Amino acid sequence: MNARPDNIETATDTPVPAPAPQATDAETTARPPRGRRRALMISVPLLLALAGAGAWLFGGRYISTDNAYIHQPMTTISADVSGRVSDVLVTENQQITAGTPLFRLDPTDYEIALATADAQLASARLAVEQQRATYQTAQAQLQASQNIEDVKSRELKRQQELTDRGIGTQASLDEAMIAFRSASNAVTLAQRQVDAAATALGGDPQAKADTLPSVRAALAARQSAERHLEQTNITAATGGTVSQIESLNVGAFLAAGTGIAKLVDNSQTWVEANFKETQIADLTPGQPVTIEVDAYPGMELHGTVDSFASATGSQFSLIPAQNATGNWVKVVQRVPVRIQITDTPDRPLRDGMSVSVSVDTGHNRLEGLK
Structure with missing residues (x-):
């Protein structure tokens, strides 16, 4: 068996790892250092927090709301x-001035009432003249009774003297006494009639007829009837624009006090801004206000804070909220603030238009902390 040389690698030997690739100069330059990255992560939120704090401290000078509306006096006709109704003299949305006739009612019934009042006044004056005649008659009767009394007094005196001298009889003296007393009673009765006639004339028989109570009552009734006749011609109390007059038709019956149209006075305009109750602490009358009208983009008006409502808007509602319940939820209330417009707008402002207002309080939150 041949021996394997020591310098020959076998397949079972562990592979030697390849050397790591070296970063190029461009990649080394583009990668930020780790310290700089950490500084950015800390400084950016800090700068944002400082910017927010600064904005809050130096803010608060302007208090704004878009819950605001144009208002103009609106009168119910x-x-x-x-x-x-016999005549309608104006049309819908017609511009009118104060005193312009609006419509008329049929005056027939009121003309009859005036004629009746005239007759009653004449009757009262005639009654006064009759009372004057009664007074004069009573005076004449008093004078006649006094004359008779004088005669009967002298007759009684004569009979008394004759009786004292023994010439006259007691019967004649008694008759004279009875006649004198009867004449005295007649004088007293005539005086009472004079007093009664004077009382009917107000205690002053020489007073003018139109100063007496009965005639004054008749005069008042006539003036009332005349005024009612004049009120069949309805005129405008102020100038402005007539609205909702189309429901008024000739032949319609109107009850007194029934509203049938509206008259909007365009010559007086103000803004009612409903600020949150948490906003009004820094608001005072006289502060300048910038007003933007939603209907006219780009239009900017100026005004001043005029006054504050005596209660929140919810308290003026037909059914004020009842908070004494177990389901109470706290809701930020709105306080109506009246803003007077100081500019003369070049475009018409109409009652109910939406606006946005911004009040310049003249100081920021930082000044309030000092």
């Missing part, structure tokens, strides 16, 4: 008296 109604009639003060009942009646059937």
